[in-house]
Amino acid sequence: SQKIEQNSEALNIQEGKTATLTCNYTNYSPAYLQWYRQDPGRGPVFLLLIRENEKEKRKERLKVTFDTTLKQSLFHITASQPADSATYLCALGNTGGFKTIFGAGTRLFVKA
């Protein structure tokens, strides 16, 4: 069955450092991958989308890579800030369909 794995353990980093979160998947060939941010008590908020034919995408301090051979995406936050502390979810989907499946998320704590 399709499976998405994100680090279940929280990631603790110091302010100013680069945070790197991992999303691995199995039994799936996604056409796109998305990253969302979720704060406690709130719904997920979209951050970035990367398609299968794209290797890397950037948006301000965020960078996403997508390796369809390794079946892995890496999500980087450079110059991290305490305000970046949240849970980050990766999500996968296929062309022509809108059935997006989500990973369980990784909690990020950025210490001042």
Added chain:
Amino acid sequence: DAGVIQSPRHEVTEMGQEVTLRCKPISGHDYLFWYRQTMMRGLELLIYFNNNVPIDDSGMPEDRFSAKMPNASFSTLKIQPSEPRDSAVYFCASTRGGTGWATEAFFGQGTRLTVV
């Protein structure tokens, strides 16, 4: 636009009771999704609609769950009868299709359901 609006924000009900969750998608969005989020299972897709028509309900856990979308601006998720294991946060999300590529989904604030 006010975003996706869900009601109620919190619901506490007794086992066996009927529960109805409501969602108003963003105007102009033609896809609507219902998700359930728990610590154990994360965010699970229950059902999604396109132009008010249910497209995929394979994630609906049991016949106790049903969803409707009578018009483009309103959807309900009903659980009857409710059970303690239905306790979770239920999210509604909407997006605009068009190109065939999934664009970003906009989520509501969620309804926290507790069945005692």
